[in-house]
Amino acid sequence: MYNFVYQNPVKVIFGKDTISKVAEEIPLNAKIMLTYGGGSIKKTGVYDQIKLALKDVELVEFGGIEVNPHYETCMQAVELAKTEKVDFILSVGGGSVLDATKFIAAAALYSDGDPWDIIAKQARVKKAIPLGAILTLPATGSEMNGNSVITRVSSQEKMAFSSPKVMPKFSILDPECVFTLPDKQVANGIVDAFIHVIEQYLTFDVNSPIQDRFAEGILSTLIAEGPKVLADRKDYESAANFMWSATMALNGLIGAGVPQDWATHMIGHELTAFHGIDHARTLAIVLPGVMHVKRESKKDKILQYGERIWGITSGTDDEKIDTSIAKTVEFFESLGLPTTLPEYDVDIDTIAKITSRFEERGFKLGEKADIDFNEVEAILMDRL
């Protein structure tokens, strides 16, 4: 395996009836900004639980953070955080609210110019308002990492930044939050977590059995438990296993010391930027194309994946790879996620726009940095 540095100090508080513990985790005498989304936390009762737990705390609220959170929205929250001089931000929601909160926390203390530089120029985050999370939707893994993905509406750009400064101080994960999620969000979450694992696993072999076995363990758990959650939303144990899988999928552990891909994410972000397609659905579209176009480069790992995850042991290597792709597509579709572009009304014009965007940017994608704009085009053409 490669040399690596791994550090993840996030305190995970996992299980039933844990939301009420939030008061013990926030700093004493701090002014707290509560960030949340479109109000589902009010319908589910999570908002009331938090207000009760924090009844003796000085609170400022910023609601209305959208899915694929907007830079423009975040900057309104930054203004509020500055005006109100908040000491700590508590994110209540899924990955979108938490990603927004991370950007708000960093942007509020950014003094080296335009805060958009944190994303566009990957400017270093020297400090951030400390933050914590109550996670209501397992999917992105944002609850145990320093990653954030933000969309700037004005320029139709969706891009990421990462900094240890915006790792949550704590994340409260109560699997009962899954009970009230609609099917679509559960299905998206399963696929999002699944592809986070794939992007750190389906690369090339560097002799890293611990990372490989852990990755396979998360994949097999998502395959076994995901459908159970969809079938019975009150199945606490399956919800818990799904939730812990999504966290472990992107907390740095399975990616430590191994090559990583992220081409599927980078291309998927463009589909969201141009067409507003749910993040997980863009991944479900793009991944089969990446597997097909990079079948030679990723051969050993796709064969390992096929055998260990789907039990594929017969046929030529090419046939095994085809079957692995087919099983992957079948899994996503069984959860209700279409995997081709026409199913989302995306046509060849968008492929041209995305291809030219990668041509302009110039950099190449993938674990070998060998996916140029021509291959991006081939990947998307595979999904027409």
Add this chain to the structure above:
Amino acid sequence: MYNFVYQNPVKVIFGKDTISKVAEEIPLNAKIMLTYGGGSIKKTGVYDQIKLALKDVELVEFGGIEVNPHYETCMQAVELAKTEKVDFILSVGGGSVLDATKFIAAAALYSDGDPWDIIAKQARVKKAIPLGAILTLPATGSEMNGNSVITRVSSQEKMAFSSPKVMPKFSILDPECVFTLPDKQVANGIVDAFIHVIEQYLTFDVNSPIQDRFAEGILSTLIAEGPKVLADRKDYESAANFMWSATMALNGLIGAGVPQDWATHMIGHELTAFHGIDHARTLAIVLPGVMHVKRESKKDKILQYGERIWGITSGTDDEKIDTSIAKTVEFFESLGLPTTLPEYDVDIDTIAKITSRFEERGFKLGEKADIDFNEVEAILMDRL
């Protein structure tokens, strides 16, 4: 799975040529106490590497920490740390040196009475001198947890304490340190890590597939990579996989949200206390006895272990359990660790002494707290 809290802020710096990075990790202008063992670090060159890396740092040295570190030795180091007013302790060695360093760090700032209370009475550690580790021997997992096991010679007691205050700030893991280890230490390390996993896995099912798959991933890696390390000490990749396995075996992750046993460790400690047998060897003796005596209570998990780790699929449940125990014994013996008491010149008198010690203490062992002194006796009698 159970509710849990998981937090592990240790910074792991893993890989080739990482020892030279130590100077970047220790606090500026701090007075450092270097702790180490019997001098093997001087033979292997690790000592020289560290002295070079820390040539501009104010250093105090405390060498001579023994295997199964003595309380009496630690207290000498505590005196030195106090006299010299050290700000940071750097542990250079294996788990014994690091466990001693953790106790020294806590005892030096303990002001509530006799420092032995930290162990004997599990007195709370409110503060400790910050510490870091350069790990030269993969085995105990001490590099990424807050655990420490100390032996008091005067009373022939070997006992543990645990506190987040003594987690290393950083641990440098250079797999090349394995190159110079004698066979016995490598074999002991493999078995120690293996049984750490077993103690968190071979209990009863709480529907925790992530924890189970991770545990199985570590076990299978140790089985595959351990013998390669023994066969070729300069095989870097196998050494790296062994080292990372040992760390992951006891950093809290696979034990989060699941029942844990630790009976094998508790009984094993007594064999070390009375006979000075290497820690790992005591575990290799005791575990098969625990599996045999608790075969009904642990049935589901032993069957899962047998099938997933050793491919045991035929026979009655009882036969499968017998085969699982036999395969486990065979693995330990293949590494050179005898697994019965007579092979260590331990006879029935010691069993009586250990049994009566557990009778006096009164508490019961195991994940169900149902192993009383009679069962301790049965476990040891099984190993005669």
